[in-house]
Amino acid sequence: MNDYDRSFVNQIQSGKKNHQIVETILVLSHHLELNVIAEGIETQEQLERLQHLGYKFGQGYLFSKPLSHKTAEALLASKSLY
Known part of the structure; x- marks a missing residue:
């Protein structure tokens, strides 16, 4: 999976140019058969x-503040993947 700079997402609502960049990144990732994380x-x-x-993966403060690796591991271990 590849991720890209948050500055594109941060300003996605403020201008058409960033919206086009974000859309182009997704199209390119699909052509290269890569998953991308916003x-x-x-x-x-x-x-x-x-x-x-069409983004399927994302991360940011909307979901959670940054976690230490130990806290993240504990959180993942506590969740059922099925």
Whole structure:
């Protein structure tokens, strides 16, 4: 999986140029058969725009503040993957 700079997501709602960049990154990743992670999702609006474009993976403060590796491991271990 590849991720890209959160500055694109951070300003996705403020201008058409960033929206086009974010869309192009997704199209390119599909052509290269890569999954891409949208970084820096902080608002519900950003999440909805990314989902509308077709992003499947994302991370950011909307979901959780940064966690230490031990806390993240414990969180993942406590969740059933089935």
